Amino acid sequence: MARLAAVAVWSCLLLLPVVKGTELDGCEADGCEADVSSALQLGRGRDEDDPEPAEDPHPEQEPEYDPELDAEECEHVCCYSRFKAPESLCGCLAAQSISCNYCSRPYIATPEEYQVPHAGSFNISIPVEETTLANISKFEVGLGLAGFRVGTLGVTLLGPASQSLGLKEPEMEPESQTSQVHWIFTDRSCSDCMEPTDSFSQLQGEDAKGTWTLIIETDPEVANGLVTWVELSITSC
Numbered sequence: 363m364a365r366l367a368a369v370a371v372w373s374c375l376l377l378l379p380v381v382k383g384t385e386l387d388g389c390e391a392d393g394c395e396a397d398v399s400s401a402l403q404l405g406r407g408r409d410e411d412d413p414e415p416a417e418d419p420h421p422e423q424e425p426e427y428d429p430e431l432d433a434e435e436c437e438h439v440c441c442y443s444r445f446k447a448p449e450s451l452c453g454c455l456a457a458q459s460i461s462c463n464y465c466s467r468p469y470i471a472t473p474e475e476y477q478v479p480h481a482g483s484f485n486i487s488i489p490v491e492e493t494t495l496a497n498i499s500k501f502e503v504g505l506g507l508a509g510f511r512v513g514t515l516g517v518t519l520l521g522p523a524s525q526s527l528g529l530k531e532p533e534m535e536p537e538s539q540t541s542q543v544h545w546i547f548t549d550r551s552c553s554d555c556m557e558p559t560d561s562f563s564q565l566q567g568e569d570a571k572g573t574w575t576l577i578i579e580t581d582p583e584v585a586n587g588l589v590t591w592v593e594l595s596i597t598s599c
């Protein structure tokens with residue numbers, strides 16, 4: 363209706379000469395001025411003095427979680443994945459009433475970032491921030507290396523409560539060649555597993571939350587290789 367009214371008034375303006383201060387034929391000046399003003403208002407943009415348009419009281423909101431994730435996918439991605447999922451994605455946990463069960467499957471912690479120097483010892487920090495974790499029931503450390511003389515390496519783990527556990531001691535007569543390894547330090551028996559120098563049993567009942575530090579001691583006269591994989595596997599019952 364507003365568009366039709368505007369067209370009608372503009373047609374009137376085109377057909378009849380308008381002289382400022384005179385009346386238009388067939389209508390009162392005040393009424394025509396009002397119609398012309400309305401038409402002009404419809405046909406132009408908003409001036410700086412015009413009021414701001416009212417905001418939509420119910421704006422469209424982005425969903426708090428990905429509705430494409432079903433319960434099984436949500437639990438896997440947001441509870442047990444080695445890669446930290448964004449909080450925006452993991453709204454599916456609350457939306458679908460899912461609780462992460464770290465007694466049946468372990469929580470996996472990985473470092474956010476780390477640097478390996480050309481030579482010499484170095485540390486890798488691994489934060490554990492999951493608030494639903496209870497005390498430690500089972501603990502394992504995964505470490506992948508390439509291009510190191512692994513026989514010369516010493517590996518130690520420091521806990522958030524200043525616990526110190528030796529994982530590997532340097533060999534007395536290490537081999538001179540570099541190699542690639544994937545170690546799993548654990549108290550259980552499994553393929554590619556290594557028994558730590560200090561048993562993880564002393565961590566049972568300890569709080570897992572906080573920053574863990576992996577200390578890699580190397581021969582300072584030998585170039586370092588690459589760290590390909592680091593993770594903590596924490597079961598909490």
